[in-house]
Amino acid sequence: METRPWTSGEPTRSPFVLPSGLRGRLAGCVMFWTNRQDEVVALLGVRPGEDVLEIGYGPGAMIRRLAGTPAGRVCGVDPSPEMRKMARRHAPRADLRLGTAADTGFGDAEFDCVVSVNNVGIWPDLEAGLDELRRVTRPGGRVVIASHGGRRSTMLARRLALPDDKLDRIAHELRRRFSGVTRRDLSDLTTFTAHRR
Numbered sequence: 001m002e003t004r005p006w007t008s009g010e011p012t013r014s015p016f017v018l019p020s021g022l023r024g025r026l027a028g029c030v031m032f033w034t035n036r037q038d039e040v041v042a043l044l045g046v047r048p049g050e051d052v053l054e055i056g057y058g059p060g061a062m063i064r065r066l067a068g069t070p071a072g073r074v075c076g077v078d079p080s081p082e083m084r085k086m087a088r089r090h091a092p093r094a095d096l097r098l099g100t101a102a103d104t105g106f107g108d109a110e111f112d113c114v115v116s117v118n119n120v121g122i123w124p125d126l127e128a129g130l131d132e133l134r135r136v137t138r139p140g141g142r143v144v145i146a147s148h149g150g151r152r153s154t155m156l157a158r159r160l161a162l163p164d165d166k167l168d169r170i171a172h173e174l175r176r177r178f179s180g181v182t183r184r185d186l187s188d189l190t191t192f193t194a195h196r197r
Helices: 021-034 038-044 061-067 081-090 126-136 155-160 164-177
Strands: 051-055 073-078 095-098 111-117 137-148 179-185 189-195
Touching (some): 038 189, 051 126, 061 073, 073 081, 164 179, 164 189
Parallel strands (some): 051 073
Antiparallel strands (some): 179 189
């Protein structure tokens, strides 16, 4: 299936964008073993009983880590049925649904924390995705968006890192919808943290 990420506007058939079939399963395995997300979980700082949503859970690496936090409920949306099957094996109790950043299928103000790792650059519509994240986040809740980059990223991560103009656009659009927007460079990720007014 072909999609058009907002970062390029060009169609792509990358198995990392919408994993399906054998190529999608292989892409999922690569994502599961190469995406280190412990720093993001620490940055998110899930408190006991909080409800958490991951946007683009892929093969389930972050969902598995979130399931190990004191969260009350761990949920996720991803457009790939193939990734849903893989993720369910890693976190069988999580509420994993098919959906997108722009259409999660969850209700208004349902979550204390919303997190997205390494997929904001492939959303078809940045503004629609951020509008939806704001809608599903409770007042006082927080959103963390992480993307390839960081202080000590690998050569591959540097190749996948978003250019400064795209990172600036993410920051700008977050500030239009949230407060307290901060950018941090972790070891191999560039992150934005924002708070729902």
